Amino acid sequence: MPERSPVIEVRGVSRGYALGRRRIQAVRHADLAVREGEIVGVHGPSGSGKSTLLRLLAAVEPPDEGKVLLGGRAAWSRRYGRPYRDPPRPGYVMPVFQNPFASLDVRWPIWRSVAEPVAIAGSLPRAGRRALAAERLDAVGLGGLDLDATPSELSIGQCQRVAVARALAASPAAVVADEPTSALDVTTVAGMLRLFKQVTADGTALVLVSHDQNMLHALCDRVYAMGAGRLEMIAY
Incomplete structure (x- = not known):
């Protein structure tokens, strides 16, 4: 069987940030190809560049x-000398950020946040988006949640599951998730996996970033370690 083409690929990507007069190199010359149906794990200490790598994979920011x-x-x-994001389609890659509460609009009811990727694509009327949100929330174990609740009425763990539901709403080609199970109890983690x-x-x-190496090795097809901005595959 021929090897599937990558859904996401980064080739020699680097990304740094100015910190006062210094420049911090968060990711250094990373290479990674993620193919259809693969689960790829990344772990490493805080500050090793994991979250920056996910933002690059999701094209949230340019290299x-x-x-x-x-x-x-x-x-x-x-365009006009500046980077311009040009994905194949809206919602092609969906991120799940490490701080789920901050990633949700505090003014919106939960159903609207979950259905936002579909609203951007313009593919469903309001009633259809609300029904889709209910379906996606049920899939992450929040079937009994009030669709009109706002993030301030939810726990961090519930917000995390809402963020996962939103990522799945647009039927993305890929999801990149930063510690998506960190605020969940053991039973909920099992359901999420x-x-x-x-x-x-x-x-x-x-693509999953997690400090839980045992979970990554049990779940993922490949696992990588990051340290000082460098990405290395772990053989096991």
Whole structure:
């Protein structure tokens, strides 16, 4: 069987940030290809560049050097001398950020946050988006949640599951998730991992950052370690 083409690929990407007069190099010359239906794990100490790598994979921010490819095409072009994000379609890669509460609009009811990727794509009327949100929330174990609740009425763990539901709402080609199970209890984590397996069985690629190395090695097809901005595959 021929090898599947990468859903996401980074080639020699680097990213740094100014810190006063210094420049901190968060990611250094990283190479990674994630294919349809794969689960790829990344772990490393705080400050090693994991979250920056996920933002690069999701094309949330551009690299300083190297290439980010989504579906085989460049994720970034330049317009008027500035980087311009150019994904294959809205919701092609969906991020789940480490702080789920901060990633949700505090003024919106939960159903609207979950259905936001579909609203951007313009593919469903309001009633259909609300029904889709209810379906996705049920999939992450929040079937009894009031759809009109706001993030301030939820726990951090519930907000985390809402963020995962939102990421899955647009049927993305890939999800990149930063510590998506860190605020969840053991039973909920087990259910979330079953959901991840189901999603990837349907073809969605998944990149997980976690401090839980045992979970990553049990769940993932490949696991990488990051240290000082460098990404290395772990053989096991």
